[in-house]
Amino acid sequence: MRGGRMDHAQESRLKTLLLLLALGALACGLAVRLGGWERAAAVVWSVGTIPVLLALLLEILRSLRRGEIGLDIVAALSMSSALLVGEALAACVVAVMYSGGTFLESFAEGRARRDMRDLLARVPRSATRHRAGALEDIPLDAITPGDRLLIRQGDVVPVDGTIASDTAFLDASALTGEALPVRLARDEAAMSGSNNAGEAFDLIATRPARDSTYAGIVRLVEEAQRSKAPMARLADQWSLGFLAVTVALAVAAWWFTGDPVRAVAVLVVATPCPLILAVPVALVAGLSRAAHFGVLIKGAGPLEAMARTRTLILDKTGTLTEGRPRIVSVLSHDGTAADDILRLAAALDQATKHPVAQAIVAAARERGLTLSVPSCVVETPGEGLSGQVEGRTVLVGGDGFVTARVGQGAARIELPAGSVLVAVGLDGRLAGHLVMADPLRAGTRDMLDGLRREGVERILLATGDRREVAESVTQGLGLDGIRAGLTPDQKVLLVLSERKRGPVMMVGDGVNDAPALAAADVGVAMGARGAAASAEAADVVLLVDRVDRLVPGIGIARGARRIAMESVVAGIGLSVIGMVAAALGHLSPVQGALIQEVIDVAVILNALRALRLSPKGKGAQA
Numbered sequence: 001m002r003g004g005r006m007d008h009a010q011e012s013r014l015k016t017l018l019l020l021l022a023l024g025a026l027a028c029g030l031a032v033r034l035g036g037w038e039r040a041a042a043v044v045w046s047v048g049t050i051p052v053l054l055a056l057l058l059e060i061l062r063s064l065r066r067g068e069i070g071l072d073i074v075a076a077l078s079m080s081s082a083l084l085v086g087e088a089l090a091a092c093v094v095a096v097m098y099s100g101g102t103f104l105e106s107f108a109e110g111r112a113r114r115d116m117r118d119l120l121a122r123v124p125r126s127a128t129r130h131r132a133g134a135l136e137d138i139p140l141d142a143i144t145p146g147d148r149l150l151i152r153q154g155d156v157v158p159v160d161g162t163i164a165s166d167t168a169f170l171d172a173s174a175l176t177g178e179a180l181p182v183r184l185a186r187d188e189a190a191m192s193g194s195n196n197a198g199e200a201f202d203l204i205a206t207r208p209a210r211d212s213t214y215a216g217i218v219r220l221v222e223e224a225q226r227s228k229a230p231m232a233r234l235a236d237q238w239s240l241g242f243l244a245v246t247v248a249l250a251v252a253a254w255w256f257t258g259d260p261v262r263a264v265a266v267l268v269v270a271t272p273c274p275l276i277l278a279v280p281v282a283l284v285a286g287l288s289r290a291a292h293f294g295v296l297i298k299g300a301g302p303l304e305a306m307a308r309t310r311t312l313i314l315d316k317t318g319t320l321t322e323g324r325p326r327i328v329s330v331l332s333h334d335g336t337a338a339d340d341i342l343r344l345a346a347a348l349d350q351a352t353k354h355p356v357a358q359a360i361v362a363a364a365r366e367r368g369l370t371l372s373v374p375s376c377v378v379e380t381p382g383e384g385l386s387g388q389v390e391g392r393t394v395l396v397g398g399d400g401f402v403t404a405r406v407g408q409g410a411a412r413i414e415l416p417a418g419s420v421l422v423a424v425g426l427d428g429r430l431a432g433h434l435v436m437a438d439p440l441r442a443g444t445r446d447m448l449d450g451l452r453r454e455g456v457e458r459i460l461l462a463t464g465d466r467r468e469v470a471e472s473v474t475q476g477l478g479l480d481g482i483r484a485g486l487t488p489d490q491k492v493l494l495v496l497s498e499r500k501r502g503p504v505m506m507v508g509d510g511v512n513d514a515p516a517l518a519a520a521d522v523g524v525a526m527g528a529r530g531a532a533a534s535a536e537a538a539d540v541v542l543l544v545d546r547v548d549r550l551v552p553g554i555g556i557a558r559g560a561r562r563i564a565m566e567s568v569v570a571g572i573g574l575s576v577i578g579m580v581a582a583a584l585g586h587l588s589p590v591q592g593a594l595i596q597e598v599i600d601v602a603v604i605l606n607a608l609r610a611l612r613l614s615p616k617g618k619g620a621q622a
Contacts, residue, residue: 018055019099022048026092045092046083052095053079072098074246078267082589085260090268090589097600127158130202140209147205153353157194160212161203162187167382169198171355181355183382193511197355199381242572246270246579253583261589265582269592270575278567278603285610286560294544295553302539305521306554307561308503312456313495313516315508316463316470317438319526319547323509325356325436327363328419332432341432343369345396345424347389351377356422357385357396360434384423395425399433406430440473443548448477450551454558458501462491464512491516507547524550559613563606571603 025048033041056076063072075098082091126137130148143149143159151157157170163184171181172194181197184190190203192212246267254263283300290297297303314320330338346364349357351374364371374394377387384397386405395402402423408430413421422434441447448459460481463470467484474482483494491506492515498504499521506516509526517523518537525538526545542549578595581587587595 014055015099015103018052019096019103022052022092022095022099024048026096029089029092042086042088045088049079049083049088049091049095052099053083053091056098074243074267074270077247077250078264078270081260081264081267085264085589087261087264087268087589090264090593093590093593093597094268097596128152143205143209145205145207149203149205150200151196151203152200153196153198155196157190157192157196157203158212159192159203159205159209160207161190161192161205163190163201164204165201167198168196168201168203169354169382170194171197242270245576249579249583257585259585262583262585265587265589265592266579268589269578269582269587269596278571278600278607279564281604282560282564282567282607282610285608286556286563286613289560289611289613290553290556291543293552293556294542294546294549295556296541296543297553297557298539298541302522303557304561305503306505306540306557309456309505309522309554310502311458311460311498311504312451312550313460313462313498313504313506313520314547315506315510315513316461316465316473318509319507320444320461321438321440321473323438323526325359325420326439327360327434328437328439329435330432331413331435334426334429334431336426336431338432339367339369341424341426342367342434343371344389344392344394344426345422345434347371348374348377348385348387348394348396350374351387352379352385356420356436359436360396360422393425393427395423397423399423403430438473441547445477447548447551448479450548451554454551454554456505456554458498460494460498462486462494462506462516488512488515492519495519507550556610556613560610563610567603567607570606571599574599574602 025044029041029044029048032044053076056072056079060072060076075094078094079091079098082088082094126139127143128135128150129138129143130150135150140158148164149158149161151168163186166186168184168190169181170184170190172191189206192209249270250263250266253266254260280300283303286303287297287300290303297306317323327342330342332338332341342360342364346361346369349360350371361371372390374387374389377385379385380397380401384395384401386393386395388394395405399421402425406425406429413433413435419435419437422436424431424434451459458480460483461470461474461479462483464486465484467482470482470484483490486494491513495504495506495516496519503521505522505524506513506520507524507526508514508517513525514537517525517539520539522540523538524540524542526542526547540553542553575596578587578592578599582592
C-alpha cells in the first residue's frame with residue numbers, strides 16, 4: 001500500500017476474494033434454504049453481500065471526489081434496498097454479478113502487466129567506477145561529478161559525461177533518432193541513455209544520475225502520465241441517463257402503490273449487469289484477440305481509446321524505418337563485381353562487433369554469399385579494419401581510413417540524405433563503396449492505406465532526425481505533416497496540440513519517444529526491439545518487430561467496441577422492459593434478479609463474438 005492506495009496486485013486479490021465470497025454465500029444460502037432454514041439462508045446471503053456493498057460504496061465515494069458519476073450507484077442502490085426490505089437472495093445475486101464484472105476487468109489488466117514484466121528489459125541499476133587502481137560496481141545514485149566510469153561494449157551510458165578515451169562509438173538512436181552510431185573523440189560530451197556500440201571506453205561523469213538526460217526524460221514521462229486526461233469508460237457514458245430513468249421508475253412505483261418492494265424489484269432489474277459484464281467481456285475478448293496478432297494492449301481503457309483514434313503520430317527511426325543500417329547499393333570503382341566487394345568486406349567484418357560491420361555481414365549472408373575466415377586482422381577503433389581474406393589484402397572502414405592507406409584521393413559520390421559510405425580497399429587500391437542507410441520498412445505505404453481505411457484521418461511523422469533525412473525517407477507516402485529535429489519535450493507539445501482535434505495515437509520505440517507515448521491518448525511502443533522506457537510508458541506494445549500490426553490492432557479494437565455497444569443497447573433495452581414490468585407489479589425482486597440473469601447470459605454470449613474478430617489487410621496474418 002502506497003499513500004493509502006492499494007497497488008494493482010492488492011486490488012486484484014481483493015476483487016477475487018469478494019467474488020469468491022459472494023459466490024460461496026449464494027451457493028451455501030441456497031443449500032441452507034433447501035434444508036428448510038429460510039432465516040439462516042437470508043443471513044448467509046446478507047453476509048456474502050455486505051462486503052461487496054461496502055467495497056462498492058468506497059469506490060463510489062472515491063469516484064464522487066473525482067467528480068465522476070458511474071453506474072456503480074445503481075448496483076449499490078439495488079443491493080442496499082434489497083437488504084433493507086428482506087430480499088437477501090436478490091441482493092446476493094446482484095453482488096455476484098457486480099463482483100464478477102469488476103474481477104474480469106482486473107484480470108485483463110493484470111494479465112497485460114504480467115506479460116509486460118516478462119517482455120521488457122531492465123534499465124541499468126549500477127555502474128563500474130575506477131577507484132584507487134581498481135574497478136568497483138556502484139549504484140547509479142552513488143555516482144558524483146568527476147567520477148571516472150568504465151563503459152563496456154553494449155553498456156548503456158548511465159550518466160551524462162565526457163569521453164576520457166581516445167574515441168568512443170555510441171548508438172544514440174533511442175535518444176535522437178539517428179539510426180547510425182556516432183563517433184566521439186576525447187573530451188566530447190556523451191548523453192546518458194546512449195548505448196556503447198564500440199570498444200570499452202572511460203567516461204568522466206559531469207552530472208549525477210538524477211540530473212542526467214535519461215533521468216530528465218523519465219521525469220517527462222511521469223509528468224505526461226499525470227497530466228493525461230483519462231478516457232471515460234464506455235459503460236459510464238450511459239450512466240447519468242440510465243440512473244435517472246431507474247430512479248424515476250423506482251420512485252414512481254413506490255409513490256403510486258405505496259409498496260417499497262416494487263421499487264426494490266425495479267432497482268434489481270435495473271442493475272446494470274449488461275454494462276458491468278458485457279462491456280468487460282467484449283473488451284477482454286478483444287484484448288485476447290489482439291494479442292494473437294502480436295498487439296499487447298494494457299487493459300480495456302486503452303483498447304477503447306484505440307478504437308476512437310483519429311490522429312496517428314509516427315516516429316521515424318525503428319518505427320517507420322527498420323532502425324538499423326542496411327546496404328542500399330554497392331559501388332564498384334575498378335571493375336570488381338559488386339558481390340565480390342560485399343563478400344570480401346563482410347568476411348573481414350566478421351572480426352568486429354561494430355553495428356555497421358554486423359549489418360554488412362548480415363547483408364552478405366542474406367544474399368547467400370559464403371564468407372571465408374579472415375586472418376591478420378588489425379582494428380583501428382573508430383576508423384576501420386585491415387586483414388587478409390582468401391590471400392587478398394582487404395581494408396574496410398571510413399573513406400579517409402581506406403584512401404589514406406591505398407594512396408588515393410577520396411571519391412566524390414552524391415549521397416541521399418541520411419546515407420553513409422563504407423569504403424572497401426583490395427590489394428592496395430580503392431575497389432568500391434558500400435552505401436548504407438536506414439531504409440523504410442517494407443509495406444509501409446500499404447500499412448498507411450490500411451490505417452486510413454480503419455478511420456485514421458490524420459497521419460504525422462515526428463522525429464529527432466534532420467528534416468532532409470525525414471523528407472527523403474518518407475517521400476511519396478502522403479503523410480499529412482512532417483515534424484523534424486524534435487526533442488522529447490517538443491514531441492509532447494506536438495501530441496498535446498493534436499489532441500485538440502480528437503484522440504491521438506503515438507507510435508515510437510526510443511527513450512526519446514517515452515514522454516510523448518505517455519501524453520498520447522494511446523501510446524504504442526515497438527516492444528520487440530524498443531527501449532524499456534518507451535514500452536513502460538506505452539498503452540500498447542507491438543510484440544513483433546512489425547509496425548503494420550497496427551492495422552489489425554485498430555481493426556480488432558473497433559470491432560470489440562462495436563460488439564460491446566451492441567450488447568449494451570440490447571441489454572439496456574431488455575432491462576428497461578423488465579423495469580416497467582417490475583414497476584407494474586409483475587415481477588418480484590427475486591424474479592427480477594433471475595430475469596436479469598437471462599439478460600446477462602444473452603449479452604455475454606453476444607460479447608464473446610469478439611473472440612472471433614478477423615481483421616483484414618496487411619499485418620493481419622498472425
